[in-house]
Amino acid sequence: MSEVHVAKDNPQVVADQRPATRGARSGFLRALSAIVWKDLAAELRSREMLSAMLVFALLVIIIFNFALELDAKTRYSVTSGVLWVTFAFAGTLGLNRSMAMEKDRGCLDGLLLAPVDRSAIYFGKAIGNLIFMLIVEAIVLPVYSVLYNVNLFNPGLILVVLLGSIGYVAVGTLLSSMAVQTRTRDILLPILLFPVIIPVFIAAVKACGGFLQGAPMDEIMPWLNLLIVYDVVFTAVSFMVFDYIVEE
Amino acid sequence: MDKKPGLLTVLDAVTIITLLVATWMVFFFAPVEAVMGLVQKVFYFHVASAWVGMLGFLVAAVAGGIYLAKGDRKWDILGLASVEIGLAFTFIATVTGSIWARPIWNTWWTWDPRLTTTTIMLLIYAAYLMLRSGLEDPDRRARFGAVYAIIGFLSVPLTFFSARLFRTIHPVVIGTNQPGAEGSFDMTGDMRLVFFFSLFTFTIIFVDLLWHRVRLGRLQDKVEQLKLRFNA
Numbered sequence: 344m345s346e347v348h349v350a351k352d353n354p355q356v357v358a359d360q361r362p363a364t365r366g367a368r369s370g371f372l373r374a375l376s377a378i379v380w381k382d383l384a385a386e387l388r389s390r391e392m393l394s395a396m397l398v399f400a401l402l403v404i405i406i407f408n409f410a411l412e413l414d415a416k417t418r419y420s421v422t423s424g425v426l427w428v429t430f431a432f433a434g435t436l437g438l439n440r441s442m443a444m445e446k447d448r449g450c451l452d453g454l455l456l457a458p459v460d461r462s463a464i465y466f467g468k469a470i471g472n473l474i475f476m477l478i479v480e481a482i483v484l485p486v487y488s489v490l491y492n493v494n495l496f497n498p499g500l501i502l503v504v505l506l507g508s509i510g511y512v513a514v515g516t517l518l519s520s521m522a523v524q525t526r527t528r529d530i531l532l533p534i535l536l537f538p539v540i541i542p543v544f545i546a547a548v549k550a551c552g553g554f555l556q557g558a559p560m561d562e563i564m565p566w567l568n569l570l571i572v573y574d575v576v577f578t579a580v581s582f583m584v585f586d587y588i589v590e591e
Numbered sequence: 592m593d594k595k596p597g598l599l600t601v602l603d604a605v606t607i608i609t610l611l612v613a614t615w616m617v618f619f620f621a622p623v624e625a626v627m628g629l630v631q632k633v634f635y636f637h638v639a640s641a642w643v644g645m646l647g648f649l650v651a652a653v654a655g656g657i658y659l660a661k662g663d664r665k666w667d668i669l670g671l672a673s674v675e676i677g678l679a680f681t682f683i684a685t686v687t688g689s690i691w692a693r694p695i696w697n698t699w700w701t702w703d704p705r706l707t708t709t710t711i712m713l714l715i716y717a718a719y720l721m722l723r724s725g726l727e728d729p730d731r732r733a734r735f736g737a738v739y740a741i742i743g744f745l746s747v748p749l750t751f752f753s754a755r756l757f758r759t760i761h762p763v764v765i766g767t768n769q770p771g772a773e774g775s776f777d778m779t780g781d782m783r784l785v786f787f788f789s790l791f792t793f794t795i796i797f798v799d800l801l802w803h804r805v806r807l808g809r810l811q812d813k814v815e816q817l818k819l820r821f822n823a
Contacts, residue, residue: 517742518739518742521722521735521738521739522722524726524731524735525722525725525735526725526726526727527721527725531721531722531725534718534721535718535722535739537714538711538714538715538718538746539742539743539746540746541711541746541750541753542749542750542752542753545750545753545754549756565756566753566756569749569752569753569756572749573749576745576749577742577745577746580741580742580745581742584659584738584741584742587659587734587737588734588738590734
């Protein structure tokens with residue numbers, strides 16, 4: 344990669360990171376955790392993104408209450424759909440913010456100059472986004488349970504939420520790093536992301552609904568398999584093409 | 592702009608002739624289907640358009656992959672050209688399908704896997720064009736377009752499978768029908784001949800249009816570079 348000549352141009356970076364003296368794997372992990380930590384620390388201090396995502400998610404749920412008249416009878420059949428629409432909408436807010444933060448004031452350029460593998464940047468950003476998404480989900484799920492008196496504490500459902508979020512974030516991180524570099528910026532992300540994410544959405548809604556309604560496992564398994572396939576395929580592809588997105 | 596190649600002129604003529612022959616075959620050679628009647632004739636061009644749409648998106652994804660590997664601008668021009676043609680033909684397939692579905696399924700639209708996947712495909716490639724229009728730097732536009740063409744094309748089969756886990760009513764004319772498919776029929780020998788001739792015709796149309804669009808793309812590229820040089 345570009346590590347070598349960047350390091351030559353910038354002796355200070357070499358002094359700070361000493362990539363040559365470390366093993367490749369520990370260097371990769373250190374870079375990755377540094378990026379995740381940076382995102383978490385920035386969020387911990389400003390709380391801009393999480394609070395926006397959370398308030399937005401709650402608003403969506405409240406709007407759905409009136410839009411769908413979530414009475415006790417329909418609740419079990421539409422709950423998973425309402426939840427995933429909420430997660431998808433709140434997720435785009437977070438993804439946009441997380442990448443716009445890097446793009447403004449040239450943070451992304453700084454990251455790219457660092458003598459680390461580009462894939463560490465991708466995985467670092469993706470894991471950071473995943474953590475934010477999971478935090479939002481961990482708050483939305485109990486709130487939804489309380490507001491609508493639906494028991495959402497189901498290990499299967501939590502597994503689906505995790506798998507769905509991984510797929511969502513894997514593609515979302517890649518596409519948001521594309522979207523922030525365009526003229527239309529944040530309005531472009533949902534347009535790029537949603538049509539590609541449909542399989543995750545369908546599978547997650549069906550699997551969540553299956554767990555909530557106590558469907559037999561052999562009805563839910565195809566959806567779980569689909570989620571796993573999507574996660575594996577799209578994490579791998581995003582990781583492979585990320586280099587071309589941030590290349591200058 | 593280089594001179595129009597002789598082969599392209601020949602291909603233009605072949606395209607027009609085969610399209611005329613195919614149209615004639617559909618209306619006068621193929622037998623009228625016993626149950627559905629005349630509306631079944633939409634089928635020949637409907638399937639052929641859908642095929643060209645898929646072919647266009649496949650070519651775009653492959654061209655995207657080659658562009659990322661090689662970095663040659665001509666693959667980007669090819670990718671954009673095939674997406675545009677693919678979009679147009681997918682749209683034709685959707686409209687002709689609706690015309691057929693109205694009398695046969697008694698509705699213009701239904702959320703069947705094929706129909707759902709086609710719509711989402713239209714949205715993906717519309718997003719592709721929007722992504723490109725938001726980028727000024729030609730190099731970056733080519734890279735992002737290539738990446739999105741690959742990601743989008745990969746998601747299509749998964750969308751189809753996820754939608755297919757629901758029950759389908761779309762007939763499968765080649766291969767076996769799922770239970771519940773409505774409006775299916777068996778092709779007679781003449782019908783099959785017309786059908787494959789339509790597929791062949793539309794493939795030729797695709798190649799011809801692609802060639803023209805790539806030439807136009809090259810011209811666009813040249814104009815863009817001249818503008819850049821002039822402004823600099």
